[in-house]
Amino acid sequence: MFIWKSASSAQTREIARRLGEIVSAGTVLALDGELGAGKTVFAQGVALGLGVEEQVTSPSFVLMHIYQGRLLFYHFDFYRLDEEAELDSLGLEEYFDGESVVLVEWAGKFSDALPPTRLEITIVLDETGDEDARLLCVNPRGDLMSVILEEWSRRCCF
Protein backbone atom coordinates (compact mmCIF):
# COMPACT_ATOMS: atom_id res chain seq x y z
CA MET A 1 0.00 0.00 0.00
CA PHE A 2 1.30 3.40 -0.98
CA ILE A 3 -0.30 6.60 0.29
CA TRP A 4 -0.18 10.11 -1.13
CA LYS A 5 -1.40 13.21 0.58
CA SER A 6 -3.22 15.61 -1.69
CA ALA A 7 -4.06 19.07 -0.44
CA SER A 8 -6.56 19.92 -3.16
CA SER A 9 -8.43 18.65 -6.17
CA ALA A 10 -5.85 20.43 -8.35
CA GLN A 11 -3.11 18.38 -6.74
CA THR A 12 -5.11 15.15 -7.08
CA ARG A 13 -5.49 15.92 -10.78
CA GLU A 14 -1.76 16.53 -11.10
CA ILE A 15 -0.80 13.30 -9.31
CA ALA A 16 -3.18 11.42 -11.59
CA ARG A 17 -1.83 13.18 -14.68
CA ARG A 18 1.62 11.81 -13.95
CA LEU A 19 0.12 8.33 -13.77
CA GLY A 20 -1.61 8.91 -17.10
CA GLU A 21 1.72 9.74 -18.68
CA ILE A 22 3.24 6.37 -17.84
CA VAL A 23 0.39 3.83 -17.89
CA SER A 24 0.81 1.15 -20.49
CA ALA A 25 -1.79 -0.46 -22.72
CA GLY A 26 -3.97 -2.88 -20.80
CA THR A 27 -3.72 -1.08 -17.46
CA VAL A 28 -6.86 -1.23 -15.34
CA LEU A 29 -7.34 1.46 -12.69
CA ALA A 30 -9.92 0.59 -10.03
CA LEU A 31 -11.11 3.70 -8.20
CA ASP A 32 -13.06 3.96 -4.98
CA GLY A 33 -14.00 6.67 -2.52
CA GLU A 34 -17.21 8.21 -1.25
CA LEU A 35 -19.31 10.79 -3.08
CA GLY A 36 -17.32 13.96 -3.65
CA ALA A 37 -13.98 12.31 -2.85
CA GLY A 38 -12.56 13.28 -6.23
CA LYS A 39 -12.79 10.16 -8.39
CA THR A 40 -13.76 12.04 -11.52
CA VAL A 41 -11.04 14.60 -10.83
CA PHE A 42 -8.56 11.72 -10.71
CA ALA A 43 -9.93 10.36 -13.99
CA GLN A 44 -9.54 13.82 -15.55
CA GLY A 45 -5.89 13.81 -14.53
CA VAL A 46 -5.23 10.37 -16.01
CA ALA A 47 -6.90 11.44 -19.26
CA LEU A 48 -4.78 14.58 -19.36
CA GLY A 49 -1.64 12.47 -18.94
CA LEU A 50 -2.83 10.20 -21.74
CA GLY A 51 -3.10 13.21 -24.01
CA VAL A 52 -6.91 13.27 -24.19
CA GLU A 53 -7.98 16.71 -25.36
CA GLU A 54 -11.70 16.38 -24.75
CA GLN A 55 -13.27 17.51 -21.49
CA VAL A 56 -13.62 14.44 -19.26
CA THR A 57 -16.96 14.48 -17.42
CA SER A 58 -18.62 12.15 -14.94
CA PRO A 59 -19.99 8.98 -16.55
CA SER A 60 -22.24 8.17 -13.56
CA PHE A 61 -25.45 8.35 -15.56
CA VAL A 62 -24.34 7.13 -18.95
CA LEU A 63 -22.17 4.40 -17.36
CA MET A 64 -19.19 4.90 -19.63
CA HIS A 65 -17.34 7.39 -21.78
CA ILE A 66 -14.71 6.67 -24.41
CA TYR A 67 -11.79 9.00 -25.11
CA GLN A 68 -8.89 8.89 -27.51
CA GLY A 69 -5.46 9.84 -26.21
CA ARG A 70 -2.16 8.17 -27.03
CA LEU A 71 -4.20 5.08 -26.07
CA LEU A 72 -7.94 4.52 -26.01
CA PHE A 73 -9.29 5.48 -22.60
CA TYR A 74 -12.44 3.79 -21.28
CA HIS A 75 -13.96 5.61 -18.33
CA PHE A 76 -16.54 3.49 -16.48
CA ASP A 77 -18.68 4.25 -13.45
CA PHE A 78 -20.48 1.55 -11.44
CA TYR A 79 -22.31 4.17 -9.35
CA ARG A 80 -25.76 3.35 -10.68
CA LEU A 81 -25.28 -0.40 -10.98
CA ASP A 82 -26.59 -2.50 -8.13
CA GLU A 83 -26.92 -5.99 -9.53
CA GLU A 84 -24.57 -8.33 -11.28
CA ALA A 85 -27.10 -8.72 -14.11
CA GLU A 86 -26.89 -5.00 -14.92
CA LEU A 87 -23.14 -5.29 -15.09
CA ASP A 88 -23.33 -8.33 -17.36
CA SER A 89 -25.36 -6.42 -19.90
CA LEU A 90 -22.60 -3.82 -20.15
CA GLY A 91 -20.33 -6.40 -21.76
CA LEU A 92 -17.52 -5.11 -19.58
CA GLU A 93 -15.10 -7.94 -20.38
CA GLU A 94 -14.90 -6.81 -24.00
CA TYR A 95 -13.17 -3.61 -22.92
CA PHE A 96 -10.33 -5.38 -21.12
CA ASP A 97 -8.67 -5.92 -24.48
CA GLY A 98 -5.09 -5.30 -23.38
CA GLU A 99 -4.79 -2.41 -25.82
CA SER A 100 -6.47 0.40 -23.95
CA VAL A 101 -6.54 1.96 -20.49
CA VAL A 102 -9.62 1.26 -18.40
CA LEU A 103 -10.57 3.34 -15.36
CA VAL A 104 -13.52 2.26 -13.23
CA GLU A 105 -15.16 4.49 -10.62
CA TRP A 106 -16.90 2.72 -7.72
CA ALA A 107 -14.92 -0.37 -8.74
CA GLY A 108 -15.31 -1.98 -5.31
CA LYS A 109 -19.00 -2.64 -5.99
CA PHE A 110 -18.05 -5.37 -8.44
CA SER A 111 -14.35 -6.04 -7.92
CA ASP A 112 -14.80 -9.67 -8.99
CA ALA A 113 -15.71 -8.45 -12.47
CA LEU A 114 -12.31 -6.77 -12.88
CA PRO A 115 -9.10 -8.40 -14.09
CA PRO A 116 -6.86 -9.63 -11.24
CA THR A 117 -4.00 -7.41 -12.42
CA ARG A 118 -5.02 -3.86 -11.60
CA LEU A 119 -4.07 -0.74 -9.72
CA GLU A 120 -6.51 -0.05 -6.90
CA ILE A 121 -6.79 3.56 -5.81
CA THR A 122 -8.98 4.59 -2.91
CA ILE A 123 -9.50 8.26 -2.19
CA VAL A 124 -10.42 9.10 1.40
CA LEU A 125 -10.82 12.33 3.34
CA ASP A 126 -7.65 13.35 5.18
CA GLU A 127 -8.95 14.00 8.69
CA THR A 128 -5.73 15.79 9.62
CA GLY A 129 -6.13 18.38 6.89
CA ASP A 130 -8.88 20.75 5.79
CA GLU A 131 -12.02 19.83 3.86
CA ASP A 132 -10.20 19.62 0.55
CA ALA A 133 -7.41 17.34 1.81
CA ARG A 134 -7.42 13.76 0.59
CA LEU A 135 -5.39 10.60 0.99
CA LEU A 136 -4.79 8.60 -2.16
CA CYS A 137 -4.25 4.99 -1.12
CA VAL A 138 -2.75 2.88 -3.89
CA ASN A 139 -2.69 -0.90 -3.88
CA PRO A 140 -0.94 -2.60 -6.82
CA ARG A 141 -2.28 -6.04 -7.68
CA GLY A 142 0.10 -7.99 -9.86
CA ASP A 143 3.83 -7.50 -10.56
CA LEU A 144 3.30 -5.24 -13.54
CA MET A 145 1.27 -2.86 -11.41
CA SER A 146 4.06 -2.69 -8.81
CA VAL A 147 6.41 -1.59 -11.58
CA ILE A 148 3.97 1.10 -12.71
CA LEU A 149 3.46 2.29 -9.13
CA GLU A 150 7.22 2.54 -8.64
CA GLU A 151 7.64 4.61 -11.78
CA TRP A 152 4.64 6.75 -10.88
CA SER A 153 5.92 7.48 -7.37
CA ARG A 154 9.30 8.52 -8.75
CA ARG A 155 7.51 11.12 -10.84
CA CYS A 156 5.54 12.54 -7.94
CA CYS A 157 7.95 14.06 -5.45
CA PHE A 158 5.51 16.29 -3.64
Added chain:
Amino acid sequence: MVLNGRRILSNVISSQDDLHRRFGGVVPEIASRRHLEMINPIIDEALARAGVALTELEAIGVSYGPGLVGSLLVGVSTAKALAYALDVPLMAVNHLEGHIYANFLTGVVIVFPLLCLVVSGGHTSLIYMQNHGELTVLGRTRDDAAGEVFDKVARALSLGFPGGPAIAKLAQGGDAVAFSFPRALMGEEWQMDFSFSGLKTAVLNSIRREKEQGRQVKLEDLCASFQAAVVDVLVEKTALAARRYAVRQLLLAGGVAANSELRRSMFCRMEEEGVEVIVPPPQLCTDNGAMIGAAAYFALRRGRLAEPTLNAVANLMIDGA
Protein backbone atom coordinates in the same frame (compact mmCIF):
# COMPACT_ATOMS: atom_id res chain seq x y z
CA MET B 1 -44.50 6.56 -35.02
CA VAL B 2 -44.52 10.21 -35.93
CA LEU B 3 -46.49 11.89 -38.72
CA ASN B 4 -44.90 14.86 -40.50
CA GLY B 5 -42.52 15.51 -37.62
CA ARG B 6 -45.24 17.03 -35.48
CA ARG B 7 -47.90 14.45 -34.66
CA ILE B 8 -47.28 11.38 -32.51
CA LEU B 9 -49.11 8.30 -33.74
CA SER B 10 -47.57 6.13 -31.05
CA ASN B 11 -44.68 6.41 -28.62
CA VAL B 12 -43.91 3.08 -27.01
CA ILE B 13 -41.23 2.94 -24.34
CA SER B 14 -39.86 -0.33 -23.09
CA SER B 15 -40.39 -0.18 -19.36
CA GLN B 16 -37.48 -2.57 -18.72
CA ASP B 17 -39.26 -3.43 -15.52
CA ASP B 18 -37.86 -2.78 -12.08
CA LEU B 19 -34.45 -2.01 -13.47
CA HIS B 20 -35.61 1.33 -14.71
CA ARG B 21 -38.35 2.09 -12.27
CA ARG B 22 -35.66 2.46 -9.65
CA PHE B 23 -34.04 5.17 -11.72
CA GLY B 24 -37.34 6.91 -12.26
CA GLY B 25 -37.20 6.54 -15.99
CA VAL B 26 -35.82 4.68 -18.92
CA VAL B 27 -32.16 3.79 -18.81
CA PRO B 28 -31.49 2.74 -22.37
CA GLU B 29 -27.78 2.54 -21.73
CA ILE B 30 -28.29 -0.49 -19.56
CA ALA B 31 -29.06 -3.84 -21.03
CA SER B 32 -28.02 -4.10 -24.63
CA ARG B 33 -29.10 -7.73 -24.40
CA ARG B 34 -32.45 -6.61 -23.11
CA HIS B 35 -32.61 -4.19 -26.05
CA LEU B 36 -32.17 -7.11 -28.38
CA GLU B 37 -35.03 -9.00 -26.75
CA MET B 38 -37.35 -6.00 -26.69
CA ILE B 39 -36.83 -4.24 -29.98
CA ASN B 40 -39.09 -6.36 -32.18
CA PRO B 41 -42.01 -6.47 -29.70
CA ILE B 42 -41.66 -2.68 -29.28
CA ILE B 43 -41.81 -2.10 -33.02
CA ASP B 44 -44.88 -4.35 -33.30
CA GLU B 45 -46.56 -2.53 -30.44
CA ALA B 46 -45.80 0.89 -31.89
CA LEU B 47 -47.26 -0.14 -35.26
CA ALA B 48 -50.35 -1.66 -33.64
CA ARG B 49 -51.06 1.40 -31.49
CA ALA B 50 -50.60 3.72 -34.45
CA GLY B 51 -52.78 1.50 -36.63
CA VAL B 52 -50.07 1.51 -39.27
CA ALA B 53 -48.73 -1.45 -41.23
CA LEU B 54 -44.99 -1.94 -41.52
CA THR B 55 -45.25 -1.47 -45.28
CA GLU B 56 -46.86 1.95 -44.80
CA LEU B 57 -43.75 3.44 -43.20
CA GLU B 58 -42.25 6.14 -45.38
CA ALA B 59 -38.95 6.58 -43.57
CA ILE B 60 -37.04 5.33 -40.55
CA GLY B 61 -34.99 7.28 -38.05
CA VAL B 62 -32.60 5.90 -35.48
CA SER B 63 -30.40 7.30 -32.73
CA TYR B 64 -26.76 6.42 -33.40
CA GLY B 65 -25.12 8.17 -30.43
CA PRO B 66 -24.02 9.25 -27.95
CA GLY B 67 -24.53 6.27 -25.67
CA LEU B 68 -23.38 2.77 -24.99
CA VAL B 69 -22.24 1.20 -28.19
CA GLY B 70 -23.90 -2.18 -27.55
CA SER B 71 -27.35 -0.68 -27.06
CA LEU B 72 -26.96 1.73 -29.95
CA LEU B 73 -25.93 -1.09 -32.28
CA VAL B 74 -29.15 -2.98 -31.62
CA GLY B 75 -31.16 0.02 -32.80
CA VAL B 76 -28.89 0.92 -35.69
CA SER B 77 -28.78 -2.65 -37.06
CA THR B 78 -32.54 -3.04 -36.79
CA ALA B 79 -33.20 0.31 -38.46
CA LYS B 80 -30.80 -0.46 -41.30
CA ALA B 81 -32.38 -3.86 -41.88
CA LEU B 82 -35.90 -2.38 -41.87
CA ALA B 83 -34.99 0.49 -44.19
CA TYR B 84 -33.31 -1.90 -46.60
CA ALA B 85 -36.15 -4.43 -46.55
CA LEU B 86 -38.86 -1.76 -46.97
CA ASP B 87 -36.77 0.28 -49.39
CA VAL B 88 -37.35 3.54 -47.49
CA PRO B 89 -34.91 6.28 -46.47
CA LEU B 90 -32.95 5.96 -43.24
CA MET B 91 -31.99 8.96 -41.07
CA ALA B 92 -29.33 8.96 -38.37
CA VAL B 93 -30.24 11.14 -35.37
CA ASN B 94 -28.02 12.44 -32.59
CA HIS B 95 -29.69 11.49 -29.32
CA LEU B 96 -29.26 14.99 -27.88
CA GLU B 97 -30.69 16.56 -30.99
CA GLY B 98 -33.64 14.24 -30.49
CA HIS B 99 -34.32 15.88 -27.13
CA ILE B 100 -34.55 19.24 -28.85
CA TYR B 101 -37.00 17.87 -31.39
CA ALA B 102 -39.27 16.62 -28.60
CA ASN B 103 -40.37 20.26 -28.50
CA PHE B 104 -41.65 20.04 -32.08
CA LEU B 105 -44.20 17.50 -30.86
CA THR B 106 -45.81 19.92 -28.41
CA GLY B 107 -47.94 21.74 -30.96
CA VAL B 108 -46.19 25.06 -30.27
CA VAL B 109 -44.81 27.01 -33.22
CA ILE B 110 -41.02 26.85 -33.12
CA VAL B 111 -39.13 29.97 -34.22
CA PHE B 112 -35.44 30.09 -35.16
CA PRO B 113 -32.92 31.07 -33.99
CA LEU B 114 -33.47 29.45 -30.63
CA LEU B 115 -31.66 28.15 -27.60
CA CYS B 116 -32.07 24.72 -26.10
CA LEU B 117 -31.01 23.76 -22.60
CA VAL B 118 -30.67 19.99 -22.23
CA VAL B 119 -30.53 19.08 -18.53
CA SER B 120 -30.58 15.47 -17.47
CA GLY B 121 -28.59 12.97 -15.45
CA GLY B 122 -26.12 12.50 -18.25
CA HIS B 123 -26.07 15.90 -19.91
CA THR B 124 -26.05 19.62 -19.22
CA SER B 125 -25.69 21.37 -22.56
CA LEU B 126 -26.66 24.77 -23.86
CA ILE B 127 -27.24 24.59 -27.60
CA TYR B 128 -27.79 27.33 -30.15
CA MET B 129 -29.92 26.32 -33.11
CA GLN B 130 -29.96 28.64 -36.08
CA ASN B 131 -32.05 26.37 -38.24
CA HIS B 132 -32.78 22.70 -38.77
CA GLY B 133 -29.46 20.88 -38.76
CA GLU B 134 -27.49 24.00 -37.78
CA LEU B 135 -26.57 23.47 -34.15
CA THR B 136 -23.74 24.82 -32.04
CA VAL B 137 -22.97 23.73 -28.51
CA LEU B 138 -22.35 26.95 -26.56
CA GLY B 139 -21.58 25.28 -23.26
CA ARG B 140 -21.60 21.98 -21.47
CA THR B 141 -20.67 20.64 -18.07
CA ARG B 142 -17.01 20.22 -17.29
CA ASP B 143 -17.67 17.55 -14.65
CA ASP B 144 -21.04 16.43 -13.30
CA ALA B 145 -24.38 16.90 -15.03
CA ALA B 146 -27.13 18.84 -13.20
CA GLY B 147 -29.40 15.81 -12.83
CA GLU B 148 -26.49 13.79 -11.55
CA VAL B 149 -25.80 16.14 -8.62
CA PHE B 150 -29.49 16.11 -7.73
CA ASP B 151 -29.29 12.33 -7.60
CA LYS B 152 -26.06 12.22 -5.62
CA VAL B 153 -27.13 14.80 -3.04
CA ALA B 154 -30.40 12.89 -2.63
CA ARG B 155 -28.45 9.70 -2.09
CA ALA B 156 -26.21 11.37 0.50
CA LEU B 157 -29.37 12.46 2.33
CA SER B 158 -30.92 8.98 1.95
CA LEU B 159 -33.91 10.41 0.11
CA GLY B 160 -34.24 7.41 -2.23
CA PHE B 161 -35.02 7.18 -5.93
CA PRO B 162 -35.70 9.21 -7.89
CA GLY B 163 -33.64 11.84 -6.12
CA GLY B 164 -34.56 14.95 -8.09
CA PRO B 165 -38.27 15.08 -7.27
CA ALA B 166 -37.56 14.26 -3.59
CA ILE B 167 -35.22 17.25 -3.30
CA ALA B 168 -37.63 19.52 -5.16
CA LYS B 169 -40.44 18.54 -2.79
CA LEU B 170 -38.40 19.19 0.37
CA ALA B 171 -37.07 22.44 -1.07
CA GLN B 172 -40.59 23.87 -1.27
CA GLY B 173 -40.69 24.29 2.51
CA GLY B 174 -37.09 25.44 2.88
CA ASP B 175 -35.07 28.62 3.06
CA ALA B 176 -32.99 28.97 -0.11
CA VAL B 177 -30.45 31.27 1.54
CA ALA B 178 -29.95 29.23 4.72
CA PHE B 179 -26.79 27.73 3.27
CA SER B 180 -24.50 29.63 0.99
CA PHE B 181 -23.44 27.24 -1.75
CA PRO B 182 -21.09 28.14 -4.63
CA ARG B 183 -22.27 29.13 -8.10
CA ALA B 184 -19.39 27.91 -10.24
CA LEU B 185 -17.96 29.34 -13.47
CA MET B 186 -20.16 32.42 -13.35
CA GLY B 187 -17.49 34.74 -14.69
CA GLU B 188 -17.60 35.92 -18.29
CA GLU B 189 -14.34 34.14 -19.02
CA TRP B 190 -16.04 30.77 -18.48
CA GLN B 191 -18.54 31.58 -21.17
CA MET B 192 -21.40 29.14 -21.00
CA ASP B 193 -19.78 26.03 -19.59
CA PHE B 194 -21.13 24.53 -16.38
CA SER B 195 -19.54 22.89 -13.35
CA PHE B 196 -21.53 21.20 -10.60
CA SER B 197 -18.91 19.00 -8.99
CA GLY B 198 -17.75 21.72 -6.58
CA LEU B 199 -21.34 22.37 -5.52
CA LYS B 200 -21.83 18.66 -4.87
CA THR B 201 -18.73 18.58 -2.65
CA ALA B 202 -19.80 21.76 -0.82
CA VAL B 203 -23.20 20.26 -0.04
CA LEU B 204 -21.63 16.99 1.15
CA ASN B 205 -19.21 18.98 3.33
CA SER B 206 -22.13 20.88 4.88
CA ILE B 207 -23.95 17.65 5.67
CA ARG B 208 -20.80 16.26 7.28
CA ARG B 209 -20.17 19.45 9.27
CA GLU B 210 -23.71 19.54 10.62
CA LYS B 211 -23.44 15.92 11.68
CA GLU B 212 -20.03 16.39 13.30
CA GLN B 213 -21.33 19.25 15.34
CA GLY B 214 -24.24 17.10 16.44
CA ARG B 215 -26.79 19.27 14.69
CA GLN B 216 -29.79 17.88 12.89
CA VAL B 217 -29.48 18.72 9.20
CA LYS B 218 -32.39 20.95 8.24
CA LEU B 219 -33.30 18.99 5.14
CA GLU B 220 -35.71 21.55 3.75
CA ASP B 221 -33.21 24.40 4.00
CA LEU B 222 -30.36 22.33 2.63
CA CYS B 223 -32.43 21.13 -0.35
CA ALA B 224 -33.77 24.62 -1.06
CA SER B 225 -30.29 26.18 -0.92
CA PHE B 226 -28.80 23.45 -3.09
CA GLN B 227 -31.59 23.62 -5.66
CA ALA B 228 -31.30 27.40 -5.81
CA ALA B 229 -27.58 27.12 -6.57
CA VAL B 230 -28.21 24.75 -9.50
CA VAL B 231 -31.14 26.76 -10.85
CA ASP B 232 -29.30 30.10 -10.55
CA VAL B 233 -26.42 28.87 -12.68
CA LEU B 234 -28.65 27.27 -15.31
CA VAL B 235 -30.84 30.37 -15.57
CA GLU B 236 -28.04 32.95 -15.59
CA LYS B 237 -25.98 31.14 -18.22
CA THR B 238 -29.06 30.71 -20.37
CA ALA B 239 -29.90 34.40 -20.01
CA LEU B 240 -26.35 35.31 -21.00
CA ALA B 241 -26.65 33.16 -24.13
CA ALA B 242 -30.12 34.48 -24.95
CA ARG B 243 -28.81 38.05 -24.94
CA ARG B 244 -25.67 37.27 -26.88
CA TYR B 245 -27.44 35.35 -29.61
CA ALA B 246 -30.68 37.35 -29.70
CA VAL B 247 -32.94 34.32 -29.68
CA ARG B 248 -36.69 34.42 -29.39
CA GLN B 249 -37.34 31.04 -27.88
CA LEU B 250 -35.81 28.76 -25.29
CA LEU B 251 -36.56 25.05 -25.39
CA LEU B 252 -36.04 23.04 -22.21
CA ALA B 253 -35.24 19.36 -22.58
CA GLY B 254 -34.12 16.42 -20.44
CA GLY B 255 -35.44 15.04 -17.16
CA VAL B 256 -34.46 18.05 -15.02
CA ALA B 257 -36.74 20.21 -17.19
CA ALA B 258 -39.51 18.74 -15.01
CA ASN B 259 -38.15 20.62 -11.96
CA SER B 260 -40.76 23.23 -11.10
CA GLU B 261 -38.34 25.72 -9.52
CA LEU B 262 -36.19 25.63 -12.66
CA ARG B 263 -39.26 26.24 -14.79
CA ARG B 264 -40.54 29.05 -12.58
CA SER B 265 -37.20 30.82 -12.37
CA MET B 266 -36.49 30.33 -16.08
CA PHE B 267 -39.92 31.65 -17.11
CA CYS B 268 -39.42 34.78 -14.97
CA ARG B 269 -35.92 35.48 -16.20
CA MET B 270 -36.71 34.83 -19.85
CA GLU B 271 -39.74 37.07 -19.66
CA GLU B 272 -37.36 39.92 -18.79
CA GLU B 273 -35.31 38.98 -21.84
CA GLY B 274 -38.38 38.77 -24.05
CA VAL B 275 -37.75 35.09 -24.74
CA GLU B 276 -40.53 32.52 -24.90
CA VAL B 277 -39.90 29.33 -22.88
CA ILE B 278 -41.18 26.02 -24.21
CA VAL B 279 -41.19 22.86 -22.11
CA PRO B 280 -42.40 19.50 -23.41
CA PRO B 281 -44.63 17.34 -21.18
CA PRO B 282 -42.70 14.98 -18.85
CA GLN B 283 -43.10 11.88 -21.03
CA LEU B 284 -41.38 13.77 -23.87
CA CYS B 285 -38.68 15.21 -21.58
CA THR B 286 -37.19 11.81 -20.83
CA ASP B 287 -35.81 9.44 -23.46
CA ASN B 288 -38.38 8.34 -26.05
CA GLY B 289 -38.74 7.24 -29.64
CA ALA B 290 -41.10 9.95 -30.84
CA MET B 291 -38.44 12.66 -30.46
CA ILE B 292 -36.08 10.66 -32.67
CA GLY B 293 -38.90 10.32 -35.21
CA ALA B 294 -39.50 14.07 -35.19
CA ALA B 295 -35.80 14.82 -35.70
CA ALA B 296 -35.65 12.23 -38.48
CA TYR B 297 -38.57 13.84 -40.30
CA PHE B 298 -36.80 17.20 -40.48
CA ALA B 299 -33.56 15.51 -41.54
CA LEU B 300 -35.50 13.77 -44.33
CA ARG B 301 -36.95 17.08 -45.52
CA ARG B 302 -33.43 18.38 -45.87
CA GLY B 303 -32.41 15.25 -47.74
CA ARG B 304 -29.99 14.22 -45.01
CA LEU B 305 -30.16 10.46 -45.51
CA ALA B 306 -27.88 8.06 -43.68
CA GLU B 307 -25.50 5.84 -45.58
CA PRO B 308 -26.13 2.10 -45.53
CA THR B 309 -22.76 1.86 -43.77
CA LEU B 310 -24.14 3.78 -40.75
CA ASN B 311 -22.52 2.76 -37.49
CA ALA B 312 -23.10 3.58 -33.83
CA VAL B 313 -20.87 6.35 -32.43
CA ALA B 314 -20.57 6.12 -28.64
CA ASN B 315 -19.16 9.60 -28.08
CA LEU B 316 -20.98 11.38 -30.86
CA MET B 317 -20.80 15.17 -30.64
CA ILE B 318 -23.57 17.46 -31.76
CA ASP B 319 -21.43 19.77 -33.86
CA GLY B 320 -18.08 18.05 -34.01
CA ALA B 321 -16.82 20.36 -31.25
